[in-house]
Structures are given as C-alpha cells and as structure tokens.
Amino acid sequence: MDFEWTAEHNAFRERLRDVLTRTLPADWGVKSRYDTSSEYVSKYSRTFCPMLAKEGLLIPHWAKELGGEGLDGFHHWILGEEMVAAGEPRSYQYMSVNWVGPTLMKYGTKAQVDEFIPKIKSGNFIWCQGFSEPNAGSDLAALSTRAERTKNGYIINGSKIWTSGASFANHCFMLARTGGARRSGVSVFLIPMDAKGVEVRVIPNYIGERTVHEVFFTDVEVPEEWRLGEENKGWDIVTHVLNLERIGIPRYAFSLRVLDHAIDLLKQRGKYSDSAVQARAGRAKAACEASRHMALSIINERVNGRPASATTNVARYALVTSDRMIAEFLGDFLHDDLVGGNDPMIMSGYRRTGSVGIASGAAEVQLDLIARNLLQLPRGD
Amino acid sequence: MNLDLTSDQLTLQTAIEQLADHHRTVPTGTIDHFVPGVALERDLEENGFFDVARQDDMGAVEAALLIETIAQLPFTVEVGASALVAPMVLPGQVLPRPIALARAPFTGPVRYLTTAKTALIDTGNDVRLIDLTGANIEPVKTPFAYPYGRLTEGDIAKAKVLKGVSPALLRQWWQVSLAVEIYGVAKAAVDLTVQYVKDRRQFNRPIGQFQSVQHRLAECTMLVHGTRILARRAAWSGKASDAAEAAAYAQEAATRIHYDTHQFHGAMGITAEYPLHLWSFRLKALQGELGGQFEQAKAAAVAHWGA
Numbered sequence: 001m002d003f004e005w006t007a008e009h010n011a012f013r014e015r016l017r018d019v020l021t022r023t024l025p026a027d028w029g030v031k032s033r034y035d036t037s038s039e040y041v042s043k044y045s046r047t048f049c050p051m052l053a054k055e056g057l058l059i060p061h062w063a064k065e066l067g068g069e070g071l072d073g074f075h076h077w078i079l080g081e082e083m084v085a086a087g088e089p090r091s092y093q094y095m096s097v098n099w100v101g102p103t104l105m106k107y108g109t110k111a112q113v114d115e116f117i118p119k120i121k122s123g124n125f126i127w128c129q130g131f132s133e134p135n136a137g138s139d140l141a142a143l144s145t146r147a148e149r150t151k152n153g154y155i156i157n158g159s160k161i162w163t164s165g166a167s168f169a170n171h172c173f174m175l176a177r178t179g180g181a182r183r184s185g186v187s188v189f190l191i192p193m194d195a196k197g198v199e200v201r202v203i204p205n206y207i208g209e210r211t212v213h214e215v216f217f218t219d220v221e222v223p224e225e226w227r228l229g230e231e232n233k234g235w236d237i238v239t240h241v242l243n244l245e246r247i248g249i250p251r252y253a254f255s256l257r258v259l260d261h262a263i264d265l266l267k268q269r270g271k272y273s274d275s276a277v278q279a280r281a282g283r284a285k286a287a288c289e290a291s292r293h294m295a296l297s298i299i300n301e302r303v304n305g306r307p308a309s310a311t312t313n314v315a316r317y318a319l320v321t322s323d324r325m326i327a328e329f330l331g332d333f334l335h336d337d338l339v340g341g342n343d344p345m346i347m348s349g350y351r352r353t354g355s356v357g358i359a360s361g362a363a364e365v366q367l368d369l370i371a372r373n374l375l376q377l378p379r380g381d
Numbered sequence: 382m383n384l385d386l387t388s389d390q391l392t393l394q395t396a397i398e399q400l401a402d403h404h405r406t407v408p409t410g411t412i413d414h415f416v417p418g419v420a421l422e423r424d425l426e427e428n429g430f431f432d433v434a435r436q437d438d439m440g441a442v443e444a445a446l447l448i449e450t451i452a453q454l455p456f457t458v459e460v461g462a463s464a465l466v467a468p469m470v471l472p473g474q475v476l477p478r479p480i481a482l483a484r485a486p487f488t489g490p491v492r493y494l495t496t497a498k499t500a501l502i503d504t505g506n507d508v509r510l511i512d513l514t515g516a517n518i519e520p521v522k523t524p525f526a527y528p529y530g531r532l533t534e535g536d537i538a539k540a541k542v543l544k545g546v547s548p549a550l551l552r553q554w555w556q557v558s559l560a561v562e563i564y565g566v567a568k569a570a571v572d573l574t575v576q577y578v579k580d581r582r583q584f585n586r587p588i589g590q591f592q593s594v595q596h597r598l599a600e601c602t603m604l605v606h607g608t609r610i611l612a613r614r615a616a617w618s619g620k621a622s623d624a625a626e627a628a629a630y631a632q633e634a635a636t637r638i639h640y641d642t643h644q645f646h647g648a649m650g651i652t653a654e655y656p657l658h659l660w661s662f663r664l665k666a667l668q669g670e671l672g673g674q675f676e677q678a679k680a681a682a683v684a685h686w687g688a
Contacts, residue, residue: 001390001442002383003617009382074382263686272686275679282681283633283674286626290607293614300384314603321603370602371595375575378590 003293005074012060012075016082019055023048024089034087034254034348037208042126042168045091049123052090058123059097066105067121073303077250077296085253087348092128092165096120099244100127100173107229107237112190116171128193130160130174130215131238137162138362140175140238141183145217147176153223154178156189156197159216166200166213169193176217179232186234190226197221207355243308247295247315248360251352252288255326258349259284262334265343277333284329287322294318310374313366320356320363327353384610386446393433393443397450400424407455412653414662415526417496418456425451425458431478434468441469441554445561445616449609452565453572455659457527459493461558465616467501469554470508470546476501477514482555484548484671487532490521492666494530502532502540503548503555509540525666526659553621555671556628556680560612563631563667567608567638570660571601574642577649588645597641604634622684629677635668 005013025031032041052058061076062068069075080098083090090097101120104112119125136143145158156176166172172191179185191198197220203212229237263281266272272281294315301309330338330350337346357363371377386394404421425431434444444465451460459479467476481497485504494500495518500511511532518530575598578589588594611627639661643650650657671677 001386001613001617003614005382260686263682267686273688275675278682278686279675279678281686282625282629282678282683285685286611286630286678286681287607289614289623289626290611290630293610294603294606296382297384297610300382304383304385311606314599314606317599317603318607364596367596367599368592370599371592375595375598375602377575377579377595377598378587380590380592 033344035208037210053123081253128169156220183235188228188234284325291318291322313369323353323356418458441616453569490529508546526662553624556624560627560631564608625681632674635664639664
C-alpha cells in the first residue's frame with residue numbers, strides 16, 4: 001500500500017498548476033465567479049481547451065493511437081482535481097474528454113468517430129447530456145421522449161430537463177425511446193443543438209448562470225446516421241457512460257480550496273481562534289479527505305484493471321456528505337459573506353455544495369445501490 | 382500511488398485472518414459486559430503478532446492491518462498500544478504488555494489499566510512510563526466493553542520521564558490506533574446489523590427491506606469505508622495532520638454507528654444475551670477517548686491551518 005504519488009504524477013500536477021498560473025487571467029475569480037456555466041467561462045473554455053490540447057493536457061488519459069498521451073487513470077483524476085480546484089476553466093468540455101469521446105470511440109461508426117473525435121480533440125466543441133426528463137429523473141428508464149421511425153430516419157418529440165450547458169452546447173448526447181418500455185426500448189442520438197425543432201430555455205436557478213435548462217424537441221428530423229449504436233440498445237451505452245462517470249467530479253478539490261479561503265477570512269477577522277470554529281473546520285477537512293481518498297480508491301481499482309463495483313456508490317455518497325459539511329460550515333460561520341454575496345469563491349462554494357446531492361442522480365439512489373449491491377439487502381416492493 | 386496491499390501485506394493479512402478464525406464466537410450463554418480474549422491474546426503472543434511493526438520491512442501499516450482484524454472479533458484484547466503506539470513511539474524498546482495509555486489530567490479511569498503491565502502517560506509536557514508489575518489497580522465498573530482502572534497518585538509518582546519522546550508523538554499514534562480500532566469494531570457492528578435486518582421479519586417482510594433501514598445502513602457503510610482509508614493513510618504517512626483527521630472522522634463515525642446498530646436491533650440489542658454490545662459499547666468508549674471528536678477535529682484544524 002502506497003499513498004505517495006509517483007514522481008511522474010507529481011510532475012504532471014505541477015505542470016497543470018504551471019499552465020493554470022500562466023494562463024488564467026489575474027482577475028479570473030471575479031470574471032468567472034467559479035461558475036462553470038457562466039457565459040464568461042463557457043467562452044473562455046473555447047480558447048483554454050485548445051491551449052490545453054496543444055500542451056497535451058486535454059486528453060492525456062486517452063490512448064496514444066487516439067491522440068492522447070496514454071497516461072493512467074490517476075493522471076486523469078489529477079487533471080480533474082486541478083481543473084475543478086481552479087473553478088473548471090474547461091466549462092462543460094470536461095464531459096467531452098471524460099466520457100463522450102471514449103463512448104463515441106466504443107460505439108460510434110467510423111463516420112461518427114471521424115466527425116466528432118477531431119472536434120473533441122480540438123478543445124472547441126461542447127456537448128450537453130440529454131438524459132433527464134420531467135418524469136424521468138433518478139428513474140431514468142422511465143424516459144418518454146420518442147423517436148418514431150420514418151423512411152429516412154426518425155422524428156423526435158419530447159423534452160429534456162436539468163440539462164447542463166444546453167444553451168451554449170454544440171451537440172446533445174441524448175436518449176429517446178424507439179421501442180418498448182423501460183430499458184429495452186432506448187436508443188442514443190447525437191443531435192446538433194441548431195437542428196430545426198430544438199429549442200432551449202434557461203431555467204433560473206441558484207447554482208449558476210446557465211447550469212440547468214429545458215430542451216424541447218418538436219418534430220426534429222433525425223437521419224439514421226445520428227443514432228449512436230444499435231436501435232433499442234441504448235441502455236448498454238448509458239451503463240457504459242455511467243461507468244465512465246462513476247464517481248463523477250472531484251468536487252472536494254474545489255471545496256477544500258473554499259475551506260482554505262474561508263479560514264483565511266476568519267483569521268483576518270480574529271474568529272478562527274474560536275475552538276468551535278476550529279473543530280468544525282477540522283471536521284469538514286477530515287470529511288473531504290475521506291471522500292478524496294475513497295475516490296482515489298476507486299481510481300486505484302480502475303488503474304489495476306478491476307471492474308466497477310458498488311464501492312463506487314459509497315465513494316460518490318462520501319463526496320456528497322463532505323460537500324454538505326462545507327456548505328454547513330459556510331452557512332454557520334460566513335453568514336455575512338453569503339448575505340453580502342461579494343466573495344466569488346465563497347458564493348460559488350456555497351452554491352455548488354447546495355446542489356451536490358441532486359446532480360447526476362439523487363444521492364438516495366446511491367444509497368439504494370449500496371444497500372442492494374454491496375450489503376445485499378432485500379429489494380423493496 | 383497504489384492503494385492495494387502488497388503481496389507481503391496480503392500474506393500477513395491472511396495469516397491474521399487464519400488466527401482470527403479460531404476466535405470469532407463467544408461461548409454460548411455469555412452475558413458478560415465484555416469478554417477478555419485470553420486465548421486470543423496467547424495466540425497473538427505466541428505467533429509474534431504484537432511485534433509486527435518491529436519486523437524488517439514492516440511498520441505501522443502492518444500493525445494497522447493486525448488491529449483492523451483483531452478489533453472485529455468479539456473478544457477484548459489490548460492490541461493498539463502494544464502493536465502500534467509503543468513501537469512507533471519507542472522503536473528501540475520493547476515494553477511489557479498489555480500497555481495502557483493515559484493523559485493528564487488523570488481524573489478518569491484508564492482503558493486496560495487493570496490488566497496492563499505498563500502505562501504510557503502524556504502529562505502534557507512529557508511522556509512518562511509506569512511499570513505496573515505487581516501494582517494493585519482498582520477496577521472501575523463502566524458501561525463500556527473494556528476493562529478500566531484508575532491511576533493513583535502513587536502510580537503517577539512512580540512514573541519515569543522518557544527523554545526525547547514528545548507527547549505530540551504519543552498522541553499522534555494514539556489517534557491512529559483509535560481510528561484503526563474504531564474501523565474494526567464498527568465494521569463488525571455493521572456486519573452483525575446487516576445480517577440481523579435480513580433475518581428479522583416484521584410486517585411480513587425482513588426489516589432490511591425498508592428503505593429507511595437500508596439508507597441508514599448504507600450511510601454507516603460509507604463511514605466504515607471512510608474510517609478505514611483515513612486510518613490506513615495516517616498509519617502509512619506518519620503525519621500528525623493525517624492522524625488527527627483519521628481520529629476525528631472515526632470518532633464521529635463511532636457515534637453514529639453505535640446509535641444505528643442499536644436502533645435496528647430494537648430491544649434485542651440492549652440485552653446482554655445478544656452480542657451487539659461487545660462491539661457497540663467498545664464504540665461508545667472509543668468515541669470519547671482522547672477528548673473525543675471535538676478535540677481531534679480541533680487538532681486536525683491546527684495541524685493544517687495553525688492555531
């Protein structure tokens with residue numbers, strides 16, 4: 001057992017920090033407000049990601065023959081930690097490199113790979129994920145957006161909701177029902193966001209500027225070539241995507257930075273010496289370190305070639321728990337900053353941690369999966 | 382980074398598990414508050430397991446692996462101070478065991494003092510050693526599943542200052558030992574409870590089918606996993622901040638797991654005839670040791686951000 005990063009891992013992290021220091025503007029915090037979904041960050045990502053691509057840092061974990069550097073899963077996770085800690089200047093392009101690209105390479109036709117992989121590798125192509133629907137959130141298999149067969153392909157009708165980045169994405173990786181009920185009748189489609197019949201509405205929310213949207217599909221004509229994989233076999237792709245997402249985003253990386261900043265502020269105000277403040281800060285720090293190391297344990301499984309298991313759900317729930325502690329700490333000890341709303345890092349930390357349990361599927365679903373698959377508890381009615 | 386156990390560590394773990402297999406159940410009809418693991422202790426001594434951290438190419442991680450497994454057994458055996466704390470604090474000296482750990486102010490009873498042959502005490506300014514051979518320690522009856530005894534002024538007067546040993550180092554390894562032990566005890570308590578809710582039927586179904594039960598046991602499972610990874614990291618790194626974080630997390634986990642494991646056992650769990658208390662009332666004891674979660678969390682903050 002060895003918790004030490006290799007020299008190669010450390011050098012990779014330093015390289016990322018160096019790039020971030022050299023690249024991000026001095027007033028990045030004020031301009032970005034650490035909001036992945038803001039207009040500023042999404043526009044910025046279209047120059048930042050091509051720069052990362054030139055530096056070989058956009059897709060370092062992809063195989064060399066696919067244009068990556070062939071680096072291990074820990075490099076990928078370090079990349080995520082450093083970018084998240086910086087406020088995610090890749091905007092939603094982290095999805096492209098984490099799971100959209102690898103999924104297209106596994107399930108896509110040659111034409112689809114030829115079309116999309118160069119765009120993803122260029123760092124200037126943003127995807128959104130059209131999964132959730134008004135009546136299919138945590139119960140994704142209940143989705144009802146329909147793709148009806150036509151002579152030349154399909155007509156899609158329905159709507160998606162809670163879609164991140166939809167108002168500035170180029171393409172949507174979406175699910176529609178092409179067959180029967182539940183998982184057996186789902187297919188995946190790759191839809192240009194400027195296709196006729198696609199409409200987007202930003203949903204005002206307290207997490208970020210354009211974090212969630214509604215996407216409406218009205219008589220959208222879709223050629224056969226826009227379908228990914230076999231008809232009605234989309235659930236296999238969904239499972240693959242969720243396996244790639246597994247523990248998701250290393251949220252604790254930003255949360256730990258927020259906590260450091262919060263302690264600096266409390267020190268300046270002479271409030272940190274209060275032992276209650278120290279104890280609560282130490283508690284939150286310990287929880288973040290626990291979630292970080294549980295996440296690293298999952299990456300360790302991946303690096304050592306073992307399949308995903310329900311311990312992934314344990315790690316994911318730990319991420320939720322530690323972020324909640326950060327939100328509670330900010331709420332209890334930096335109330336005036338939250339009311340004043342002037343400190344972008346404190347505000348972003350508070351907003352992000354407020355959504356942690358509902359993003360990417362309700363945290364309670366993780367608990368269900370732990371109970372069922374790890375503890376082998378009997379299923380309910 | 383490689384979080385897998387090495388082949389040597391796996392071999393050691395297998396050997397510990399094989400030894401533990403002989404000590405997984407208490408005699409039928411046992412209603413004692415706790416069950417001293419006399420035979421277990423003898424087996425561990427005869428096979429040299431208490432010295433694991435002093436072996437070539439072994440250290441705190443290997444000692445932690447020992448504590449992880451032994452703490453899951455229903456018997457009470459002093460292993461943390463002997464196998465982990467003493468070897469890391471006094472690497473060149475083998476102390477007579479069992480070893481009790483105490484810290485100033487010496488107002489409360491001390492765990493394992495009645496059976497200990499040595500006590501290591503943290504006065505706040507230095508670390509002292511008390512040879513308890515032949516001492517007549519008065520046992521103290523407590524609600525907890527460990528033996529406790531009280532230090533007297535005379536015992537403390539006999540203490541010898543250990544030059545060059547810092548109280549901070551003793552506290553650090555005490556914290557690591559606490560975290561590892563809480564992991565083992567908590568895992569066993571949760572495992573027992575998971576099996577119980579599968580077997581116990583009410584409302585024509587196993588109570589483990591209720592989502593309210595499932596979710597809380599899933600949360601307890603997360604706490605068990607988190608306790609283990611932080612405890613292992615602290616054993617591996619030897620850093621004070623890691624030790625404090627591990628102990629803070631573990632002691633909070635102990636509180637929650639004690640409550641939930643009892644809650645799901647219902648009245649059965651509060652009887653002496655059912656063995657849950659052999660773990661749950663160890664958790665309760667460990668929850669408050671060294672000042673409890675509040676003190677460890679403060680120490681974690683001070684280690685990271687300063688005082």
